[in-house]
Amino acid sequence: MVKINLPKELLQKEAFKTLPAKEKEEYITNILIKILQLNPDGVTTSQIKEATGLTYSTLWHHLEILKSTALSRKISRGKIDVYYPLGNLNYLSDYNKDKVVYTFTTVGNSDGSFVCIHEKRENSLGSYTVVRGIALPVELIDDIINTLKKAKEQSKKHAKE
Amino acid sequence: MLEKDKYLSLSASEKGEYAHNLLKEILKLNHEGLTVPQIDTAIYLGHTSIWHHLEILASRADCLKIKRGNVELYFPNKVIESLKEFDMEGEYYHYSFELVEDIYGKFVRLQTREKGESSSAVESGVIMRADIIGDIIKSLTKIKKQHLKK
Numbered sequence: 288m289v290k291i292n293l294p295k296e297l298l299q300k301e302a303f304k305t306l307p308a309k310e311k312e313e314y315i316t317n318i319l320i321k322i323l324q325l326n327p328d329g330v331t332t333s334q335i336k337e338a339t340g341l342t343y344s345t346l347w348h349h350l351e352i353l354k355s356t357a358l359s360r361k362i363s364r365g366k367i368d369v370y371y372p373l374g375n376l377n378y379l380s381d382y383n384k385d386k387v388v389y390t391f392t393t394v395g396n397s398d399g400s401f402v403c404i405h406e407k408r409e410n411s412l413g414s415y416t417v418v419r420g421i422a423l424p425v426e427l428i429d430d431i432i433n434t435l436k437k438a439k440e441q442s443k444k445h446a447k448e
Numbered sequence: 449m450l451e452k453d454k455y456l457s458l459s460a461s462e463k464g465e466y467a468h469n470l471l472k473e474i475l476k477l478n479h480e481g482l483t484v485p486q487i488d489t490a491i492y493l494g495h496t497s498i499w500h501h502l503e504i505l506a507s508r509a510d511c512l513k514i515k516r517g518n519v520e521l522y523f524p525n526k527v528i529e530s531l532k533e534f535d536m537e538g539e540y541y542h543y544s545f546e547l548v549e550d551i552y553g554k555f556v557r558l559q560t561r562e563k564g565e566s567s568s569a570v571e572s573g574v575i576m577r578a579d580i581i582g583d584i585i586k587s588l589t590k591i592k593k594q595h596l597k598k
Binding site for chain 2: 430
């Protein structure tokens with residue numbers, strides 16, 4: 288199996304085991320984002336398992352969450368899923384309302400250029416983490432703005448009901 | 449609900465899609481919220497699998513997760529109007545818009561869907577409270593003007 292690049296912050300198995308459950312979750316998410324960034328040509332769950340010693344199901348779960356929250360990309364090649372970094376996020380702005388933060392960034396990758404919206408909420412450790420996200424192609428931004436305006440009008444009708 | 453044997457004979461991706469649809473239906477029928485153990489006693493998917501799929505659904509804005517102490521409760525995001533006519537679909541993308549409601553109020557949900565041959569499973573999504581949509585539009589308009597040069 289081809290070796291992958293690993294971040295310096297990778298904990299030894301024993302040190303990882305001593306972390307409280309919540310910290311383990313945060314650690315795995317952060318370490319996977321770093322592993323993806325260090326391996327822009329893509330990695331499989333098996334490669335990360337081999338390199339980190341973390342279990343397949345733990346890695347698969349977190350990689351799928353990263354994909355669902357628009358923090359990574361996945362391309363299925365036959366029966367093999369290859370995970371890629373989303374790209375380097377360029378921070379633009381935050382919109383904060385009632386303890387929910389929407390972070391706007393731009394990112395470029397082999398699929399194109401995107402504006403990303405990430406929804407962050409405070410976790411039990413007191414830090415804000417991404418709970419949801421979406422990548423919007425730059426060329427569709429005008430259409431998305433116009434559609435959101437229409438959706439806003441529709442939501443007003445429902446608010447009156 | 450499929451018999452366990454039939455479920456086990458599905459491919460991995462079919463199992464995932466089936467589990468997502470089943471869990472969404474179960475949440476829809478239990479709008480007061482459910483925990484993983486509650487669902488686990490009622491269906492055969494298994495605790496870990498149920499938890500995994502609920503977490504995926506929550507991360508795609510297909511359901512709502514709330515923590516009450518050490519207990520995690522999952523609620524449905526009820527679609528009050530499917531804005532199908534607003535769908536944006538091209539060769540490589542599919543974005544859908546819906547008005548949804550959960551225990552906190554009404555939201556606009558924006559999701560991106562896979563462009564598969566047979567499925568249009570949700571890839572990711574966000575929900576925005578109806579009363580902040582105006583601000584989100586302003587933010588996107590500002591970003592377009594200041595950062596997205598032609």
